[in-house]
Amino acid sequence: MAASTDQAYLAMEHSVRSRVPPILTDLYQFTMAYAYWRAGRHNEHAVFELFFRENPFDGGFSLFAGLTDCLLFLRNFHFSEEDIKYLQTVLPPDTDPTFFSFLTTLDCSAVSISSVPEGSTVFARVPLLEVSGPLAVVQLLETSLLCLVNYASLVCSNAARFRLAAGPKLKLIELGLRRAQGPDGGLSASRYSHIGGFDMTSNVMAGLLFGVPVSGTMAHSYVTSFSSLEEVWPRVMIPSDGGERVDVVTLTIGWLKRICQLLGVKSEHVHEGELTAFLSFGIAYPQNFLPVIDTYSVKSSGLPCFCAVALTLCELGYQPVGVRLDSGDLCKLSVEVRSVFLQCCNHFEVKQFLSLIIIGSNGVSEQSLGDLKKKKSEIDMMGVGTHLVTCTHQPSLGCVYKLVEVSGQPKIKFTEDPEKTTLPGSKNVYRLLDTEGHPFLDLLCLSEEPPPVAGVSMQCHLLGHGNTLYCVTPGQVIKLRQNVFSKGQLTLPLSSVAESKARAQICIHSLHPRYKCLQQPDTYTVAMSEKLYLLLCDVKAKNTSANNFLLQ
Amino acid sequence: MAASTDQAYLAMEHSVRSRVPPILTDLYQFTMAYAYWRAGRHNEHAVFELFFRENPFDGGFSLFAGLTDCLLFLRNFHFSEEDIKYLQTVLPPDTDPTFFSFLTTLDCSAVSISSVPEGSTVFARVPLLEVSGPLAVVQLLETSLLCLVNYASLVCSNAARFRLAAGPKLKLIELGLRRAQGPDGGLSASRYSHIGGFDMTSNVMAGLLFGVPVSGTMAHSYVTSFSSLEEVWPRVMIPSDGGERVDVVTLTIGWLKRICQLLGVKSEHVHEGELTAFLSFGIAYPQNFLPVIDTYSVKSSGLPCFCAVALTLCELGYQPVGVRLDSGDLCKLSVEVRSVFLQCCNHFEVKQFLSLIIIGSNGVSEQSLGDLKKKKSEIDMMGVGTHLVTCTHQPSLGCVYKLVEVSGQPKIKFTEDPEKTTLPGSKNVYRLLDTEGHPFLDLLCLSEEPPPVAGVSMQCHLLGHGNTLYCVTPGQVIKLRQNVFSKGQLTLPLSSVAESKARAQICIHSLHPRYKCLQQPDTYTVAMSEKLYLLLCDVKAKNTSANNFLLQ
The missing domain is CATH 3.20.20.70 (Aldolase class I)
Structure with a gap:
């Protein structure tokens, strides 16, 4: 397809898809936004990650999709007068009316998104999107982003399996x-x-x-x-x-x-x-x-x-x-x-x-x-x-949207279910390829860490395997996510459907057969850097150590 | 909810839902429309029925929903210039250009709809909608109507089960x-x-x-x-x-x-x-x-x-x-x-x-x-x-849209799979209630037949039971479908969400427990009148009798 035709499609699509309004979300996002605002925390810088915990269809991989819709949604994010009028009827009557004036001023001009490109092969527990910006705004985005990514990625992955x-x-x-x-x-x-x-x-x-x-x-x-x-x-x-x-x-x-x-x-x-x-x-x-x-x-x-x-x-x-x-x-x-x-x-x-x-x-x-x-x-x-x-075998993808940092402080959800514990801090994600060009490990690092280097061996910790150290030498290193949205604007051109399709084909082609076989595939390895591991231990320890606040 | 509020919601909804354009359909509807037009048959009066063949979730009943969306879609049915321009690129290059001018003139002003009210309990094989009008137009409506009814009815029925x-x-x-x-x-x-x-x-x-x-x-x-x-x-x-x-x-x-x-x-x-x-x-x-x-x-x-x-x-x-x-x-x-x-x-x-x-x-x-x-x-x-x-147990409802009459001639699809044979002719549907007010049988009659009469015994043929005669005496008779759309206009006010919800509650309440138990419910009886049965036999016979046209 010619580039100009692509642009024509994107223009048209823009006019159609931008219709997803910011009130297409769960009420609790507003309830929380008000409480943040009331506590004066709404502008604290927060970082959320979007990921899923298991590949759908008992598969060895997934395809990531829905990014274009997310970006169009973000670019058009603002509340109409009608939205605000409705919200006033829904939040408790004692809600401070100044909050609604605050809502009318909101947009995504302070939001940044780092994302895996649309059509990429992705794996469970790898953060696909990192959304950062003012706490109240990035919280408000949760449901809409999940709605736009979940089904898109699910049906795209299902189609890949059919293919x-x-x-x-x-x-x-x-x-x-x-x-x-x-x-x-x-x-x-x-x-x-x-x-x-x-x-x-x-x-x-x-x-x-x-x-x-x-x-x-x-x-x-x-x-x-x-x-x-x-x-x-x-x-x-x-x-x-x-x-x-x-x-x-x-x-x-x-x-x-x-x-x-x-x-x-x-x-x-x-x-x-x-x-x-x-x-x-x-x-x-x-x-x-x-x-x-x-x-x-x-x-x-x-x-x-x-x-x-x-x-x-x-x-x-x-x-x-x-x-x-x-x-x-x-x-x-x-x-x-x-x-x-x-x-x-x-x-x-x-x-x-x-x-x-x-x-x-x-x-x-x-x-x-x-x-x-x-x-x-x-x-x-x-x-x-x-x-x-309908993706009969699994009609939903369980993407979640988890807070990993507020005001520079790393955050985790540390529940009694270890599977649901999240990883703290803003991260970079690197895909390590073997010498034949097959991806074999996705590495989560803290943002400030230098990237792994091809040919240089390094140690990391496998997710879900406690403190076992794992030594790897990448043949190539790819930075998996790109900055796609900053200051309210797209920082890269939107991928057309044809481009995303081509990317999906290339990605699946380069995937080792052991991950793309449809029955009983191997589990692709996701690991964290030593620094991230130490941070996790540190935050966990703080979460479980004695709290002295009752002695205050 | 007050009536005026209802109207406000409906007005708003109208502006949102009318966005379903007539090109949200399968290409073959256009391919067929062209072939009908080419053969000069596009204005023949045709009757289609929309129904499903099995209750979802192995249940004993379903709820019908999606009608409001269908009616708004019909009321706004027309092709934009952009639609036509696109269709010209998609149909074969030797398509007669006059056909596209014909498409620009189309609307639903000659279409009539008879429908079960939204929120009603319904059963497998009962025609929920009857759509009649010019052959080419009512054919073009198929996919959009199925799309609007299938999921709405499925998730509504699922919710009823959860309740x-x-x-x-x-x-x-x-x-x-x-x-x-x-x-x-x-x-x-x-x-x-x-x-x-x-x-x-x-x-x-x-x-x-x-x-x-x-x-x-x-x-x-x-x-x-x-x-x-x-x-x-x-x-x-x-x-x-x-x-x-x-x-x-x-x-x-x-x-x-x-x-x-x-x-x-x-x-x-x-x-x-x-x-x-x-x-x-x-x-x-x-x-x-x-x-x-x-x-x-x-x-x-x-x-x-x-x-x-x-x-x-x-x-x-x-x-x-x-x-x-x-x-x-x-x-x-x-x-x-x-x-x-x-x-x-x-x-x-x-x-x-x-x-x-x-x-x-x-x-x-x-x-x-x-x-x-x-x-x-x-x-x-x-x-x-x-x-x-996602209706995990059954993520789709298999509504179909079948031709039952063209130019006054009854039609059937008479396949090698007897389950998939359709019933000919334009019909009325009556729900027969016992003396306690519980529905016990839905009766399909030809349009021209008089309705069954309460207290008067009558004979009918159970669907799927060959020529066995069944004798029933209804305590009450309800005409199940209403004329809701005629000459491009709604003939009844749209049901608000609150009204449809109230109807669903009343219908489920009046349903006998044997049909609404969630595991192994009884099969609700659907039957046809003697006249309809005779017509079916007649049309079947014509379909299987020797064809002499090769001797022409």
Whole structure:
């Protein structure tokens, strides 16, 4: 896609997505903001981290997505008069009215964001976003940012798994709009499954807004709406290279008779309505003929009707495209359909039948895509809806947003559940690659620490493994996060959908197979620097040591 | 809620929801529309039905929702120049350009909708919406209508199950915004789970748009942001009935010492930061004090800190509200917390502690709400997020949109899978109630048939039971669907959220327990009239009888 086109999409998207208003958040963000404000702490400099604790789908990796939406949200963050008026009715009546004047002044001009680029492979417990700025403001951002990252990353990661299950050749089209959580759920699904590895979508608006290629031909209702060949109109076509008009109804009936004979199909089982529907469609789309052939019976009616119309089109010099199967044993049917295409090709000498494609759809899951590789199948393209967009196996990603620093003081949540303890302080994240270019460890360091150096061995502490020291020598070091937002402005151009998709492909390609296998992958190593480890010990100790304040 | 407020909400909602543009649909709707137009069939009168084939969650019933969104979508249905320009790039280059001019003229002025009211209990295979109008237009509506009904009805039905599992007394608050499919997924979840039986939401925008009561107090980050009592500001409070300023830091420390003694808690385990956070919050919200008490340790720190601040507030004449528990065994903890409240009440003679409430949250599911009734629990309110909004057990509802009539001709999809065969013709749907007012059968009749009559026995055919005749005598008969949209206009006022919620409650209340039990409910009976049955046989016969068109 050309850069200028990308910009056009981004401009359009901006006008659509900037609609996420700052009151799309949980009430407690305002309740807390007021309490901070009341205590005079609202402008203290705070740092929050956004991360998830486990890769979704029992997988070895995830893809990070949703950043563009977050940045557009931040850039447009301000409260309308209507918002404030509503908040006044919701907060307690004794709330100091000056607080609402304070809210009207808020924006993200003092907020900074450091983020993993959209489309990157990411792992559990690595902070994906660091959000810093005035305590009250960055607290108010929590729910909206989580909402924008959670589903985007989840469906993007799910799409990547479908792509890995399908292998690189099979075309994948996303069909989930009708099964998603409303209009925006559907749009997000189309956009982020494209980034994660899908080729196309059926969602026209996603095509318009994000430049995702769109595709689609006909539903069963088109077929059932026809009854009789009398409905065919116009009844004549001009061959592709010009010339006399040809009566295509008569021509198609002729082909159907020959096809029925060739395939041993009883002509009385052929649905006149189905033939009519296909012929009408072929007349409308002589170069894009691709009907759904299972409305009544693939073998007795749909397939012979397709062949008859396709042979008519071929005779007139057009190239039919293929068929869609939407029920039954898709693999088995596809093999039978392909064999009929070959039979036609040989018997009627129509080479065009060699390039016909077969599309499958109907409840396709990661599992069924995986099976496709094991079974004999002639499917060229798969349409996936429900299981992709609802992420059936795990319909939510548990991203959290945790405070790690206030006014220069490192903070942790140190609960009785050690899994939920957070890591203190503002950090940098480095991805260490082995000498073959495969990532093998993500290292969390304090912001002030120098980066690890390629070829130089270093010690670190594995997350969740107590005080065990681990010695590594990176082949290459990549700084995982970039500063993307500062002083209310984007500091890097927004990634287009095409750029994020390309990044995802590169990242997944460079990932070692042991992390990207879909079943029982190895756990990718995340570690912290010695300094961060010492800080954690120090903050923990302060949290558990005797408190003397009661003696004051 | 007052009618005028309702109208205000609806007006606002209108401006937000009308944003669903007609290109938020699958491309094949346009591909088919062109083929219909090309064949001159686009203005044929067509009738589609929207229904689902199985109740979600293995349940005995569902709630229907999404109608308001559908009606607003229909009322605003038209293609913008930008839409058309984009469609021109997507349809094949040989598409007749006149088609795009035709698209610009389209609206829903010739479309009629008959629908079940929003919030009604509904059952599998009953047509919930009947959409009739020009073939090309009503075909174009398919995906958008499915998208607007599917998730709305799914999450509304899920909420109803959570309410049934919880019983009528427990307050339920929806907290799912961060786990939903983006902003609109979150908004839909808040709106429709309120209709389904939830009392409140954390989602502020849902409050503003739909009038759902909002609630929320503090997150753990509020607690971890505080370290030392020096951060408390202001340090004095005025008692509720006026008078001298009181040093609340000293007062709270005094109460904490007494509490620690009473509960046998070691004062060195109490987190100064947690006490500070609670005290600051209490100062900001003297009449709305409800902190989350599990940031560090409920028993060693959170609960004693709560009691100390709450006792301070009580001493100053304020009424603290309660606590939130967000981890651990919620039932067990709630019992322990309640016992401490009683201990305080007795020991310190603070009656205010008798009315404290306990809120639970953290991964709450339908199952865990059910367990609550079996275990000893002192929880007054539950917050539910992920499992509610993602509908974990079944994250999509499979509504379909099937053609039943074109130009007065009944249509069916008659596949090799008998479950997927549709019922022909435009219909009326009647709900038959027994003499006690419980619905026991939904009857599908042809439009031209007279309605069943209360007290008069009649014969019908059960769906999926072949030609078995079934004799019933309704106690009452309700016409299930209403004409809600005609000639481009609403023919009934839109249901407000409050009205739909009230309807849902009434409908569920009148449902016999055998259909609303959550495990292994009875299957509600859906039947067709004798006339409809005969029509189905007739259309089926035509579909399977010998076709003579090849002899033409």
